[in-house]
Amino acid sequence: MRILMRRFTRLGYAAFLVSAFHTASVSAAPFVQTPVQGSVNDDLNPYPDKPRLTFKPDGTFKLTVFSDLHFGENPWDDWGPQQDVNSLKLMRTVLGSERPDYVVINGDLITGENTFRENSTLLIDEIMAPINEAKVPFSSTHGNHDNQANITHIEEIERELEVAPMSYTRAGPNGVGGTLGPGNYWVPIYAKESDLAPILILWFFDSRGGFSPNPNSIPVPDWVDASVADWIKSESEAMETAWGPAGSSRAALTFMHIPPHAIQAVQPTITAQKNPGLNADFLGSGSVQDSASAGNDKPFWDALNTHIENLHAIVSGHDHGNEWCAREPTKNVIFCFDKHSGYGGYGQAGWGFGVRNILFHTPNPKASVETWIRLEAGETRARVILDDNYGR
Template sequence: MFADMHYGEGEAEAWGPAQDANSTRVQNAVLQSELNGLGLVVMLGDMITGNNVHSNSSAYWDEFTLPVRANFSGLPWATILGNHDDYPFQADGSPRQYTVETQADRRELLANDLRFADSATQLGPAGISLASNYFLPVGSHGDPQGPPELLLYFLDSGGGRAPEVYTKALHSPQGFFGMALDNITPTANDTGVFAVAKDTGIQAVFVGHDHGNDFCGSVEGVWLCFGRHSGYGGYGSWRRGSRVVELGSDGAIRTWVRMEDGDVVSSGELVGARDAQG
């Protein structure tokens, strides 16, 4: 999972393209380290910083997907949107900051993503306002086109705040491991997401947005995990990396963070084989 890449910052400054090149380097390094057994890349939101992109945000979208497309052909990826991806362009002017309409809305960004053959991204239902709400069925390793072994749900944040399930992580989660150096910014209202996750047997939830967190903790039987700040855009100077999730054929779920330099941190078993089998 790559989270918070923030391509497109400082596009008129020398440091902007250099920062994006560093983010591309992170992707290539992590993908190369994890290539054996890798089945899906998840782009966890805030891949571009729309409020810094004056025009043609799709060009930055194409740039952040280029490492997978160019160097790992045949490897599918799936994208979910964060708050910055379609944020309106902002600039300092006299006498105050001015804002212009976003260059591409959420559905247009996803449609751009779907141009590529290896994109597993889906457009969410037209009847709701959030574009990247969808699910992907996952078959077994031996029969990938057969009946799904599990479902991956992708939920559009809609406003850049972590789902309210993460307020639960403030209250002594069990099995806590990983880095917790940032605030948690939950949604303003409890919309029942955690209750649905718990009642329907969701085993783990993963989110980005808060760059200084990569921790996991179990609350009422549901694992809550942050990704890892992957890009050189956005705030914070924490080491860059990517959360990796391994789904075993026996139902076990393991996770770790692969750092840009190859180190592995924040690792643990979320669901054991015996737990998965009931």
């Protein structure tokens, strides 16, 4: 019997329960935004020519995260293209019913080792179509399968910016990200359009992995490069200079495709009661950053947890059989897996396909955040509240 989802080999790649949520449950003090002096068009604004992203007038902000779409598998037969058709249907279904304020595509957009070099970037056009139709702003990260013989992260970024006018994806500064890891950037979200300082920063990091393109096709390090650590520090300092200390003024949420190495040690503590959601993918070689020799992602991990304040969660994909959130004790930070969204890529019967939703009920940076898994047909599960009590 043919398995619907092909399993790919990792070995070579270097090498939320509550029934309802009410704003009254937020334990933080009433939020009063402090005015910040400055120019709307100051040098720190990375998107001077794009619409300012804001919370809704009711004070909410909802993100929907697609992960591991894996377009482009088996283009030489009928099976592969049909998986892309299925994935596009899922995207349109979810976007139509969830109506998010922002979308994140969290890596492995394309299975780059299966695509053809001459038309691989055209798969980006397919992936962007439902998002363009929904007219929703979004950002992408890229994964180990987006660096392969016939595609690279930068090629996907460049094509996305050509065909998706509501994309906020961008390449980071030269010298930041290491080999084939250009996608390190941040996106500011404001409480309301007239505000001079953002209330939420979405950070995106490039965990690289995969292989360099042909003809050399050599392994690419599967961790966020150490150069990103200094960049996080300098960007955080620039934000403080422009907008004042984060404190109670702004929060953060971060995305990267491959989970930080420290998350591997968390999995043995996972329980269905405390950490609801599928826990079917064992974290070992190839499933977290720098699996072969722990430590190479430590500069990034330390900088992330030192300089980015009010961090609600770190969100990753990569491991298709995991959906849980957990607190990483050494840094006292919450980590969440995405939900495998694409019909391409490996999987097992019963895992299903869907997205992770993340809902801010208020722009208060200290308030809790709600998150859950939504499956294609509308079923929801693994709903939790991310706050100071979660995972303790």
